[in-house]
Amino acid sequence: MRDKGNPNRISTHPPENRVQDNPPIFLRRNRVRHRSVTKPPPTRVLIEDQAALQKRLRDFLDEEGALDVSVDADSDALDGDYVQKIGNRPTSYEHTWRNVYSARAFNKEANEYQIYCHEKGCGKIIRMDSKFTEIDSRSTPHGEPRKPPVCHKVSWAALEEVMIQQEGSKQKSYTDAFRKYVCWYEPNLQPGHNGCNSAGQKTTAQNISKDERTRAESIITTVTNEFKSTIWETYYIPRR
């Protein structure tokens, strides 16, 4: 069979066979479309000189507190929340300080980190050096420069008191993991100056207000609903 346009060209297939060629072509196109969806985006390569790269790495490590082993977000000694003295407060999570202070910003002109103090009646800026040590701290126990503390909105004393009462009435004990989660429940935490954290009347088991007790109960209920593993120990261990 000769092609009309080109008399020398001979078609290898009759017209009805060409129609049957279509399915394989369709499948091939489908496969290409699928591949283009899963293909990772092209990697952009930034070319910088060695010094600039080193500086970026240093800034990153400094920001993460990884250059200085004394910057330890998990250390209670550095955290210094006063309620530590009231009960057997669980130690904070490794990420607690970092998360509570995640809104900190580096002020280039002042060459310091800054974040607002959320403690009652303050609202002023907390200033920190490159190691997140509070600058001009008004209260540095043991005379040690230290990071601004992780402050509780509802005190640990109130949270613990409510948990102890609940344990007593149920004759069951909360697991340590649950108590820790209650203690370091992030919506209940806020940044504050060392001075602001140590100022004012401290909540103790004896002077918890009705309002604070209600808020403590609310936090414990929320955590109970959120907590993924078991919240009760097998045996009741009275905590006082």
Ligand SMILES: [Zn+2]
């Ligand atoms: Zn303050």
